[in-house]
Amino acid sequence: MEIKIQVRNPDAWKAQAVIVPCCENENLVEQYPELDRACPWLAIAPAVCDFRGENGEIEIFYGHPDLQLPRVMAIGLGKRSDFSPGRLREGLAAAARKCVSLKLENCLFPTGCLEKFDGGAPRLLREGIYGFLLGLYEFSLKSEKSGISLKTLELACAERSDQIDQAAKDAEILAWATSLARDLDNLPGNMLYPEQLALRATELALANGVKCEVYDKSRLEELGAGCLLAVGQGSSHPPRLVVLEYAPAGLEKDRPLALVGKGITFDSGGLCLKPAANMAQMKCDMSGAAACLAAIIGAAKMKIRRRLVAILTCAENMPDGGAYRPGDVLTALDGQTVEVINTDAEGRLGLADALAFVCRNFEPEAIVDIATLTGACAVALGNEVAGLFSTDDALAAKIAALGEIGGENFWRMPLWPGYRDSLKSRIADISHTASREGGAITAALFLKNFVSPDIPWSHLDIAGVDWKAKSCALCPEGATGFGARTLLELARQVLA
Numbered sequence: 001m002e003i004k005i006q007v008r009n010p011d012a013w014k015a016q017a018v019i020v021p022c023c024e025n026e027n028l029v030e031q032y033p034e035l036d037r038a039c040p041w042l043a044i045a046p047a048v049c050d051f052r053g054e055n056g057e058i059e060i061f062y063g064h065p066d067l068q069l070p071r072v073m074a075i076g077l078g079k080r081s082d083f084s085p086g087r088l089r090e091g092l093a094a095a096a097r098k099c100v101s102l103k104l105e106n107c108l109f110p111t112g113c114l115e116k117f118d119g120g121a122p123r124l125l126r127e128g129i130y131g132f133l134l135g136l137y138e139f140s141l142k143s144e145k146s147g148i149s150l151k152t153l154e155l156a157c158a159e160r161s162d163q164i165d166q167a168a169k170d171a172e173i174l175a176w177a178t179s180l181a182r183d184l185d186n187l188p189g190n191m192l193y194p195e196q197l198a199l200r201a202t203e204l205a206l207a208n209g210v211k212c213e214v215y216d217k218s219r220l221e222e223l224g225a226g227c228l229l230a231v232g233q234g235s236s237h238p239p240r241l242v243v244l245e246y247a248p249a250g251l252e253k254d255r256p257l258a259l260v261g262k263g264i265t266f267d268s269g270g271l272c273l274k275p276a277a278n279m280a281q282m283k284c285d286m287s288g289a290a291a292c293l294a295a296i297i298g299a300a301k302m303k304i305r306r307r308l309v310a311i312l313t314c315a316e317n318m319p320d321g322g323a324y325r326p327g328d329v330l331t332a333l334d335g336q337t338v339e340v341i342n343t344d345a346e347g348r349l350g351l352a353d354a355l356a357f358v359c360r361n362f363e364p365e366a367i368v369d370i371a372t373l374t375g376a377c378a379v380a381l382g383n384e385v386a387g388l389f390s391t392d393d394a395l396a397a398k399i400a401a402l403g404e405i406g407g408e409n410f411w412r413m414p415l416w417p418g419y420r421d422s423l424k425s426r427i428a429d430i431s432h433t434a435s436r437e438g439g440a441i442t443a444a445l446f447l448k449n450f451v452s453p454d455i456p457w458s459h460l461d462i463a464g465v466d467w468k469a470k471s472c473a474l475c476p477e478g479a480t481g482f483g484a485r486t487l488l489e490l491a492r493q494v495l496a
């Protein structure tokens with residue numbers, strides 16, 4: 001799908017459909033006098049009076065099929081007082097889906113109609129296009145490919161402006177990033193195992209001018225990444241640690257922003273096997289890593305001026321004669337000994353090595369890790385908002401604010417110091433799990449142990465939001481790609 005920006009008078013609008021957003025109980029034709037020039041038949045189209053503009057409503061009005069603009073697709077946004085950029089994002093996602101179901105090849109969006117809404121035209125355009133592109137997202141491994149007929153979205157504007165160009169470009173890369181994360185997340189464990197995830201990262205890095213180093217089993221042994229190695233040792237697919245670095249010219253010596261992602265390509269629970277119900281969803285247990293990968297490659301595509309590092313902890317958690325056991329004591333990369341309690345708490349082990357690694361090797365300006373870490377987080381916050389833990393208020397506030405803009409919601413949770421003692425081990429430096437209660441918090445506290453105290457750090461627990469059980473306009477059933485966009489936006493921000 002291609003986005004074309006074109007300077008066009010309404011008389012010259014030519015497409016199979018023109019998409020127009022409209023609030024509840026507002027008159028479409030009066031609202032947009034341009035429409036009267038582009039499709040004068042609209043005012044007398046019999047169905048127009050049935051359009052209410054309710055949120056989620058889509059109505060199509062037809063002119064004669066031979067006209068250069070034979071359809072008007074009206075998108076209801078609900079009451080004007082409830083308007084938010086998110087409404088537009090969803091509305092245009094629904095419009096994209098409608099175009100696909102009608103098998104249209106092109107459609108037109110008049111950017112001028114954004115002037116009618118609060119929020120600033122460039123930002124609204126960004127959200128609209130982002131939504132439109134995600135509305136087109138689909139994932140299929142069927143032998144017969146359906147394929148989307150839609151080839152172009154034309155943005156018609158009264159005059160050329162850099163702001164419009166920039167908004168469209170941003171939105172395309174943001175949507176690309178989210179879609180990449182979704183694709184990787186949706187791939188099953190037999191197709192995307194640690195070596196494969198590392199390979200995908202290597203290819204993407206190479207194509208986009210990002211450095212990529214892959215640590216295989218023997219190099220992980222040299223590093224002393226005892227925790228990540230243990231998690232992967234029951235699988236026939238050995239673990240990988242992927243280290244990506246984006247350093248624009250002149251900034252090679254800057255302290256980077258570091259992203260660390262949990263990349264468990266399949267989480268069976270290991271010897272502490274998970275119940276069969278919903279185990280298939282654990283192919284998504286690498287969505288943290290996918291979000292980091294998508295963000296750093298997206299940042300390179302945007303050519304942002306900021307040094308970035310992304311670490312992916314790739315392993316498959318399987319039960320086997322060689323698997324790690326409850327009771328095992330592991331030595332992490334920084335030398336801390338860790339007592340394993342439950343082999344299903346594997347994510348934090350790989351992250352422990354990666355956090356220690358990134359602190360030691362890169363001295364980051366800030367670290368953000370992202371992981372489908374705990375069922376407890378999903379229980380606490382449900383499926384629409386992710387957990388955000390942070391040692392730094394400014395970093396946390398930035399992530400939450402960016403998330404809200406992009407439609408990825410985060411809610412701050414406490415790194416409650418009173419629970420630290422629950423991770424005490426009798427025989428090792430630290431025990432890797434505590435009781436069920438407060439499980440998301442104790443997991444975060446475990447991770448905190450591997451981060452240098454002087455580096456601002458946030459931990460994003462996306463268990464619960466990485467997967468949609470029910471399709472919606474912005475996302476079909478399956479992986480959501482949650483986090484890719486927020487991390488990419490964060491990478492563009494000045495943190496200090």
Ligand code: BES
Binds near residue numbers: 345
């Ligand atoms: N990957 C799971 C967490 C998860 C659960 C993600 C549901 C998405 C949906 C993680 O590895 C896990 O199994 N965590 C355990 C930790 C426990 C054993 C301390 C959990 O949450 O039950």
Ligand code: MN
Binds near residue numbers: 267
């Ligand atoms: Mn697990």
Ligand code: ZN
Binds near residue numbers: 267344372373
């Ligand atoms: Zn897991």
